[in-house]
Amino acid sequence: MTTSSGTIPEVRLEDLAATGIAPLEEAGCLVITGVTGASERDRLREELAEGMAGARVWEGDDPKAFFPGYTRRIASMVARSETARDWVMHPLAKTLCDHFLLPNCDDRYQLHVTAAIEIGPGARKQVLHREEDAFQFFPLPRPNLIVATMWSVTDFTAENGATLLVPGSHRWPRERRATRDEIVSAEMEAGSVLIWLGGTLHAGGANTTSDWRYGVILTYSVGWLRQEENQSLAVPREMAREFPQELLDMIGDTMNGSLGFSEAYTGDIAAAAEYGGAAVVEMNR
Numbered sequence: 373m374t375t376s377s378g379t380i381p382e383v384r385l386e387d388l389a390a391t392g393i394a395p396l397e398e399a400g401c402l403v404i405t406g407v408t409g410a411s412e413r414d415r416l417r418e419e420l421a422e423g424m425a426g427a428r429v430w431e432g433d434d435p436k437a438f439f440p441g442y443t444r445r446i447a448s449m450v451a452r453s454e455t456a457r458d459w460v461m462h463p464l465a466k467t468l469c470d471h472f473l474l475p476n477c478d479d480r481y482q483l484h485v486t487a488a489i490e491i492g493p494g495a496r497k498q499v500l501h502r503e504e505d506a507f508q509f510f511p512l513p514r515p516n517l518i519v520a521t522m523w524s525v526t527d528f529t530a531e532n533g534a535t536l537l538v539p540g541s542h543r544w545p546r547e548r549r550a551t552r553d554e555i556v557s558a559e560m561e562a563g564s565v566l567i568w569l570g571g572t573l574h575a576g577g578a579n580t581t582s583d584w585r586y587g588v589i590l591t592y593s594v595g596w597l598r599q600e601e602n603q604s605l606a607v608p609r610e611m612a613r614e615f616p617q618e619l620l621d622m623i624g625d626t627m628n629g630s631l632g633f634s635e636a637y638t639g640d641i642a643a644a645a646e647y648g649g650a651a652v653v654e655m656n657r
């Protein structure tokens with residue numbers, strides 16, 4: 373959707389390489405269409421069905437709450453769903469994170485938040501926010517710390533609660549507030565993925581229909597930040613042991629420089645010395 377002052381650019385997945393990342397850099401958001409197929413979305417729904425059925429629906433509404441009423445959320449996507457694990461590791465993640473995050477963390481980026489979110493009939497819109505707001509001590513505009521993705525499982529429409537974005541707001545100073553016509557609905561067909569930068573103002577939309585809007589949010593951050601969702605607790609150890617190394621790296625199991633050491637690696641502190649200590653010695657020599 374376009375308003376008089378903003379547009380969310382859109383590209384088909386197969387055209388992304390040719391179009392390049394510039395439209396996303398410029399707008400701070402981008403819709404990529406045709407990323408997932410109906411059968412994998414059905415599989416994801418099935419894998420998450422039990423969790424979703426058991427999730428608390430925020431009945432009623434506290435206007436000050438971050439999660440609006442009449443919405444349903446579950447986290448721990450990596451532990452709950454094989455399909456979500458594939459989405460976490462989709463080649464898109466590497467393209468986006470290599471470009472936006474790697475320059476700010478010369479070693480590693482990581483998974484930051486995972487959740488399935490359903491916005492139900494009667495839900496109000498969420499407060500506009502930035503995914504990087506947890507890191508208040510950086511003045512705005514901040515360096516790129518986070519990249520966010522929203523995988524649409526149903527169609528997203530302006531009426532059913534499509535994510536609201538403020539294109540260009542990733543470059544705004546703290547004081548600037550979005551006017552009504554600067555806020556744009558990220559309308560997209562099921563199977564699309566909405567990307568936005570950690571500095572871009574956005575919110576879940578209001579749902580005035582009688583259907584539920586279903587999406588999966590997966591965000592990534594530079595490897596030296598505290599992850600917003602604690603993946604070490606979200607993923608049971610016995611499950612993590614079966615994961616391929618790339619997924620372990622992505623959930624933050626692996627050391628990043630000297631960060632994240634544990635005797636669990638080697639039975640003593642040797643891992644820290646091997647991976648991180650040497651770099652610190654080198655840097656200060």
Ligand SMILES: O=C(O)CCC(=O)C(=O)O
Pocket residue numbers: 489522533534535536574575576577587589
């Ligand atoms: O549900 C949405 O469209 C956005 C959700 C969101 O931004 C969040 O929970 O941080």
Ligand SMILES: [Fe+2]
Pocket residue numbers: 501502503574575
């Ligand atoms: Fe958000």
